[in-house]
Amino acid sequence: MIALSVERCSSCNKPKTPGTIFYLVKISLTADVDLELEELSKEELEREIQREFALALRRDEAELNNEVYQEIYYYLCSRCRDNFIKDPFGKLKARGETND
Numbered sequence: 001m002i003a004l005s006v007e008r009c010s011s012c013n014k015p016k017t018p019g020t021i022f023y024l025v026k027i028s029l030t031a032d033v034d035l036e037l038e039e040l041s042k043e044e045l046e047r048e049i050q051r052e053f054a055l056a057l058r059r060d061e062a063e064l065n066n067e068v069y070q071e072i073y074y075y076l077c078s079r080c081r082d083n084f085i086k087d088p089f090g091k092l093k094a095r096g097e098t099n100d
């Protein structure tokens with residue numbers, strides 16, 4: 001999990017003052033892999049498993065876990081929350097189509 005400050009907006013850095021509403025955004029990323037195991041012969045499948053296992057042994061455990069599942073948190077002010085809802089991937093902003 002990424003360290004999260006609840007003192008400021010994660011996007012624009014606006015400080016949270018008493019009485020203002022901020023929003024917690026939680027994003028869960030889960031791997032969705034399409035494997036076509038049924039098309040492999042038993043020998044091919046065993047070779048593939050051994051190859052992947054050998055690769056996994058050489059990698060960092062946290063890195064492997066992050067590839068499968070990750071939670072990301074943001075703490076947003078009202079304005080950044082509205083922008084996030086309208087354009088979560090920043091595509092409109094990148095094309096200069098926001099109303100800001």
Ligand SMILES: [Zn+2]
Pocket residue numbers: 009010011012013014076077078079080081
């Ligand atoms: Zn903000």
